[in-house]
Amino acid sequence: xxxxxxxxxxxxxxxxxEQGRLAQAWSAFAESRVAVGALGVAALLILVAALAPWxxxxxxxxxxxxxxxxxxxxxxxxxxxxxxxxxxxxxxGRDMLSAIVxxxxxxxxxxxxxxxxxxxxxAAVGIVAxxxxxxxxxxxxxxxxxxxxxxxxxxxxxxxxxxxxGVDKVVIALVSVQWAYYARTIRSSALVERRREYIEAxxxxxxxxxxxxxxxxxxxxxxxLIVVATVQVAHAIALxxxxxxxxIGVPITEPSLGLLIANGYGYMLSGRxxxxxxxxxxxxxxxxxxxxxxxxxxDVMNPRLKR
Amino acid sequence: xxxxxxxxxxALAALWAAAAGAQELRIGLSAEPSSMDPHFHNLTPNNSxxxxxxDRLIEQDENQRLKPALALSWKAVDDATWEFKLRxxxxxxxxxxxTANDVIYxxxxxxxxxxSPSSFVINVRAVIGVSAPDPHTLILKxxxxxxxxxxxxxxxxxxxxxxxxxGQVVFDRKECQNAGSFPKTxxxxxxxxxxxxxxxxxxxxxxxxxxxxxxxxxxxxxKQPWERVVFRPITSAGPRVAxxxxxxxxxxxxxxxxxxxxxxxxPAFKVxxxxxxxxVYLHFDYIDDQPPGVEGTNGKNPFxxxxxxxxxxxAIDREAIVSRIMGGVAMAAGEMLPxxxxxxxxxxxxxxxxxxxxxxxxxxxxxANGFSLVLGTPNDRYVNDAMIxxxxxxxxxxxxxxxSVDAMTSSQFFARRNKRDFxxxxxxxxxxxxDMSSPLKALLAxxxxxxxxxxxxxxxxxxxxxxxxxxxxxxxVDDEKRAALFAQxxxxxxxxxxxxPLHFEMTTWAFKKDLTYTPRTxxxxxxxxxxxxx
Numbered sequence: 053x054x055x056x057x058x059x060x061x062x063x064x065x066x067x068x069x070e071q072g073r074l075a076q077a078w079s080a081f082a083e084s085r086v087a088v089g090a091l092g093v094a095a096l097l098i099l100v101a102a103l104a105p106w107x108x109x110x111x112x113x114x115x116x117x118x119x120x121x122x123x124x125x126x127x128x129x130x131x132x133x134x135x136x137x138x139x140x141x142x143x144x145g146r147d148m149l150s151a152i153v154x155x156x157x158x159x160x161x162x163x164x165x166x167x168x169x170x171x172x173x174x175a176a177v178g179i180v181a182x183x184x185x186x187x188x189x190x191x192x193x194x195x196x197x198x199x200x201x202x203x204x205x206x207x208x209x210x211x212x213x214x215x216x217x218g219v220d221k222v223v224i225a226l227v228s229v230q231w232a233y234y235a236r237t238i239r240s241s242a243l244v245e246r247r248r249e250y251i252e253a254x255x256x257x258x259x260x261x262x263x264x265x266x267x268x269x270x271x272x273x274x275x276x277l278i279v280v281a282t283v284q285v286a287h288a289i290a291l292x293x294x295x296x297x298x299x300i301g302v303p304i305t306e307p308s309l310g311l312l313i314a315n316g317y318g319y320m321l322s323g324r325x326x327x328x329x330x331x332x333x334x335x336x337x338x339x340x341x342x343x344x345x346x347x348x349x350x351d352v353m354n355p356r357l358k359r
Numbered sequence: 360x361x362x363x364x365x366x367x368x369x370a371l372a373a374l375w376a377a378a379a380g381a382q383e384l385r386i387g388l389s390a391e392p393s394s395m396d397p398h399f400h401n402l403t404p405n406n407s408x409x410x411x412x413x414d415r416l417i418e419q420d421e422n423q424r425l426k427p428a429l430a431l432s433w434k435a436v437d438d439a440t441w442e443f444k445l446r447x448x449x450x451x452x453x454x455x456x457x458t459a460n461d462v463i464y465x466x467x468x469x470x471x472x473x474x475s476p477s478s479f480v481i482n483v484r485a486v487i488g489v490s491a492p493d494p495h496t497l498i499l500k501x502x503x504x505x506x507x508x509x510x511x512x513x514x515x516x517x518x519x520x521x522x523x524x525x526g527q528v529v530f531d532r533k534e535c536q537n538a539g540s541f542p543k544t545x546x547x548x549x550x551x552x553x554x555x556x557x558x559x560x561x562x563x564x565x566x567x568x569x570x571x572x573x574x575x576x577x578x579x580x581x582k583q584p585w586e587r588v589v590f591r592p593i594t595s596a597g598p599r600v601a602x603x604x605x606x607x608x609x610x611x612x613x614x615x616x617x618x619x620x621x622x623x624x625x626p627a628f629k630v631x632x633x634x635x636x637x638x639v640y641l642h643f644d645y646i647d648d649q650p651p652g653v654e655g656t657n658g659k660n661p662f663x664x665x666x667x668x669x670x671x672x673x674a675i676d677r678e679a680i681v682s683r684i685m686g687g688v689a690m691a692a693g694e695m696l697p698x699x700x701x702x703x704x705x706x707x708x709x710x711x712x713x714x715x716x717x718x719x720x721x722x723x724x725x726x727a728n729g730f731s732l733v734l735g736t737p738n739d740r741y742v743n744d745a746m747i748x749x750x751x752x753x754x755x756x757x758x759x760x761x762x763s764v765d766a767m768t769s770s771q772f773f774a775r776r777n778k779r780d781f782x783x784x785x786x787x788x789x790x791x792x793x794d795m796s797s798p799l800k801a802l803l804a805x806x807x808x809x810x811x812x813x814x815x816x817x818x819x820x821x822x823x824x825x826x827x828x829x830x831x832x833x834x835x836v837d838d839e840k841r842a843a844l845f846a847q848x849x850x851x852x853x854x855x856x857x858x859x860p861l862h863f864e865m866t867t868w869a870f871k872k873d874l875t876y877t878p879r880t881x882x883x884x885x886x887x888x889x890x891x892x893x
Contacts (some may be wrong), residue, residue: 115756120683143684144749217765299738304745304766305752321597322617 080352087348093341101157108150109135109250113306114180118145127326140326142315148326152334155309158302159338162219166226171281172235173227179273181235182242183265192235199232204291222301226288237280242273275353282346287338293335309335382586382626384886387599387611393476395564396547398469401477403791406514410592411572413555416462421879421888422699423636423793425449425509429457429517429556435836438504443497449579451519453554459491463528464520467535472544482511485873489530506836510792522554557885558583567592568773572886575582588886603628603869610870612884616686616742622869630865632688633878637789638695639741639796641751641859643668643782644678646819650782652733661730662782668856670720674758676712676752681862684746688867692860694853695788695798697880702795702845707853717758724835729759740769742864748785777817787864788815791881795845799829803852820857
């Protein structure tokens with residue numbers, strides 16, 4: 053009798069149970085209309101961002117499609133070639149609508165990719181720390197403490213000053229400031245799970261350690277991370293916007309929402325509000341929607357709040 | 360009762376405002392001077408402000424042409440000797456008379472300033488001997504013919520020998536005699552040593568807050584209209600504009616372009632703009648075989664080919680940049696110095712955009728399919744610098760080049776530029792000498808540290824014809840001949856597209872409607888240039 057044979061039916065039953073739990077979770081989630089609405093908005097934004105090249109009138113990153121002769125047009129005006137600019141244009145003659153959709157796409161990609169990588173690193177570090185305990189645990193957690201004691205924006209600024217500009221560099225900076233949250237979160241939930249009987253059973257079966265950690269401990273300690281990750285996506289987007297606003301994030305010819313806002317900031321007082329205003333609204337909607345979804349997820353998953 | 364009182368209060372307030380308005384002038388500066396020591400830091404905000412306290416032998420007028428100040432006249436006696444006649448009857452604010460001894464003392468002090476971040480020594484380096492046959496005559500000796508001496512001396516503020524405890528000073532290049540111990544920079548900042556012959560006296564210099572001047576009633580140049588002048592550094596553009604609009608200050612410098620239309624449309628304010636001596640230009644890396652960021656050229660440096668440089672110049676629509684990015688507050692440029700200044704070609708006009716011509720030139724040079732390059736630019740140094748770079752990238756893309764823009768803060772930009780981290784970059788140059796020698800020596804002469812040539816030419820542009828004409832001009836004392844040689848040198852460099860001029864910046868001042876301001880090419884903001892409107 054090998055462990056694998058033994059595992060199979062368990063996994064099957066677990067999948068069925070998982071399905072039941074998912075349905076249950078969804079009905080709990082759907083109790084809040086606001087959260088469902090926010091989820092809808094978030095899904096719509098992701099869809100729009102994914103389809104950006106096909107639904108926007110202009111590719112704002114392609115310099116041949118821009119003309120400074122069409123710059124700073126008010127929303128609803130037409131350019132030299134008769135093209136309609138629904139939300140106006142910025143100082144380089146970028147169509148604001150296209151720029152916002154592309155900017156949103158960049159912001160979401162950066163936020164989601166950075167969160168996913170940080171989640172993977174943080175989860176691995178946290179669960180290893182929790183399982184082995186002792187010195188390794190202290191070492192890793194002190195590292196996390198040090199990391200968390202610095203303001204995120206400060207670390208990101210320093211990193212970008214060293215690494216230089218670029219979307220990949222921003223992702224690296226965001227990952228470096230975020231992994232510690234996941235490490236801390238999963239460690240605490242894994243410490244609880246580690247004392248459960250099924251882990252003892254797995255250890256009794258002399259399963260390899262990596263198998264216990266990643267097949268048994270990780271899935272059970274994971275749910276709190278979903279909540280943290282959702283909220284952190286919003287944080288990552290906001291942080292990326294901040295960095296780009298400060299002019300050290302993405303390249304200026306490929307603006308994200310934060311850079312679009314920075315570009316328009318100087319024009320706020322002079323009446324050309326649309327350059328900063330609409331990207332600001334887009335950023336606000338994206339972050340609020342994701343946060344609302346995250347909040348509701350937390351409520352659903354927190355047994356103490358169960359009514 | 361209440362009505363009468365509020366009328367009285369309003370009347371009083373109006374009276375007070377009128378009285379204060381007539382005597383006090385409040386100016387919002389865009390940069391803070393680092394010191395009140397006139398020989399400490401050779402920087403526009405310092406030099407501009409210190410002109411209120413100290414005079415020079417020769418001053419530069421609003422177009423940076425030289426005009427008599429403490430020296431009534433000057434002439435070259437021979438190729439290496441200059442005679443200056445000093446203005447009689449001038450008094451320092453401590454009551455002592457201005458004589459040749461003060462000038463000699465000043466020449467001795469300039470090289471002795473401690474920790475100077477940008478020294479004035481370059482302006483007195485040429486002087487190897489000074490003597491004074493009488494208190495109002497000064498004889499200066501130079502080692503070689505040095506026609507730029509009057510221009511250089513127009514940057515040197517004159518201190519009082521007596522007020523600083525010196526005796527009859529004897530000039531020596533190494534160690535002057537009888538000069539006593541020179542005052543430290545701190546003594547100027549505290550106001551103790553701030554004694555000059557200028558139109559104003561320093562009352563207080565509070566770092567980070569304000570600088571207060573009081574009228575010098577004994578000023579030789581006539582009484583100033585303002586009894587008291589308060590300068591407030593307000594370095595962010597938005598708050599500076601807000602301070603003007605709310606009446607906190609009467610005049611501001613460097614109005615952000617995007618706010619100009621709003622101020623212009625407000626009848627309570629006026630705006631003047633004047634051509635500055637600053638050119639915004641593109642420069643190339645000639646040294647590296649494969650300049651950083653350049654790809655698709657089969658390992659060649661495309662910028663060594665004049666046709667490529669010409670194509671880049673032709674691809675750029677300077678008028679569009681001026682009208683669309685600069686809001687009209689700039690002038691498209693055909694060379695590196697504005698046409699009104701000494702040694703410029705008065706007929707130099709900005710090249711017209713010619714996209715087909717540019718494409719043809721690129722094809723002839725073997726780049727029919729273009730190549731990729733990175734355009735480096737600062738994003739906080741020149742007016743709308745990063746926006747201009749993006750517009751240039753747009754225009755170069757249109758003739759088939761693939762351009763990406765690398766924008767960064769200026770300290771980072773200048774460090775990287777000096778290491779040749781870019782194949783093509785955008786930068787600016789202010790001709791503070793007010794003549795063509797400045798851009799030619801710094802940007803277009805073959806780099807040579809010992810001769811002080813090509814100091815800001817990290818790309819290594821080198822053109823023997825330009826070098827020869829420039830050298831000849833710098834040794835020509837006759838003004839007219841020198842101007843003509845400068846103009847020829849500039850023309851040679853421009854015909855070779857050694858650098859690509861884009862536009863001259865304009866400087867803007869906005870102020871209350873009951874004032875007038877005379878714009879200056881040196882971008883100085885002077886209380887002396889502010890007058891009550893007639």
